[in-house]
Amino acid sequence: GKYWSRHSKELLGYESGQERKFLILMSAAYGVHALETQSRTLDLIVNGKSRTYTPDVLVTWRKGYDYPHGFRQVWFEVKSIEDLRKRRMEYGPLFRAARAVLAAEGIGFRVVTERTFTVVKVANAEKMIERHSKQPDEALFIATHEAFWRNGWSMSLGSIVDALTALGVQRYKAWDAIWFWIGWRYIDCDVTRSIDENTLGRWWWAPPEGLAHDASNSAGRSDRLRQR
Numbered sequence: 027g028k029y030w031s032r033h034s035k036e037l038l039g040y041e042s043g044q045e046r047k048f049l050i051l052m053s054a055a056y057g058v059h060a061l062e063t064q065s066r067t068l069d070l071i072v073n074g075k076s077r078t079y080t081p082d083v084l085v086t087w088r089k090g091y092d093y094p095h096g097f098r099q100v101w102f103e104v105k106s107i108e109d110l111r112k113r114r115m116e117y118g119p120l121f122r123a124a125r126a127v128l129a130a131e132g133i134g135f136r137v138v139t140e141r142t143f144t145v146v147k148v149a150n151a152e153k154m155i156e157r158h159s160k161q162p163d164e165a166l167f168i169a170t171h172e173a174f175w176r177n178g179w180s181m182s183l184g185s186i187v188d189a190l191t192a193l194g195v196q197r198y199k200a201w202d203a204i205w206f207w208i209g210w211r212y213i214d215c216d217v218t219r220s221i222d223e224n225t226l227g228r229w230w231w232a233p234p235e236g237l238a239h240d241a242s243n244s245a246g247r248s249d250r251l252r253q254r
Contacts, residue, residue, distance in 0.1 A: 033061040045104045047143035054151035057091040070123040097134035107139045150217045154209030162203040174229035184223025
């Protein structure tokens with residue numbers, strides 16, 4: 027099938043449900059700049075024989091980002107654990123050859139399985155993607171910043187919703203804002219688990235100990251969004 031991602035100018039092709047799930051995760055991942063699928067075929071020597079191989083997904087991170095795999099660009103091969111076990115004698119030499127060729131160009135190579143794209147992680151990623159362009163207004167940002175400040179910069183998501191609804195914000199709009207901030211890493215929480223009102227969230231910025239809280243400048247810090 028084809029998958030639309032904000033990180034690609036074209037629809038991204040995928041050959042399995044697992045590849046689609048991985049594309050969803052990468053579309054929501056913080057720091058990703060671009061995605062491509064099967065856009066390059068490698069010429070390899072595997073066990074003394076010539077062979078071609080086309081990896082699944084190329085992920086490019088933004089310049090200057092703390093690259094999660096040590097490379098700005100990484101080719102990913104998406105396989106099931108069962109397939110890897112059954113064909114390990116074939117895949118082992120092939121993937122080692124691909125990794126060596128790409129590393130010589132300063133490009134990473136990784137094999138990912140369903141352990142990476144769990145049902146919960148994909149569901150959370152879809153919620154982040156859905157709200158990605160729904161930036162909350164400045165007043166909502168300031169109110170949330172203040173709520174975290176009053177609670178030592180860490181609080182449950184349900185408590186954030188309660189604080190916002192107490193100011194007259196509709197509950198669904200409060201959750202839209204929370205998912206937006208989770209996606210942009212203004213709120214840090216464990217996205218490998220189901221996210222609900224009991225989930226603990228931490229605000230992205232807190233003043234160093236001993237530095238007074240500056241409420242007047244909290245709105246200006248939202249300019250960080252516009253720089254992305």
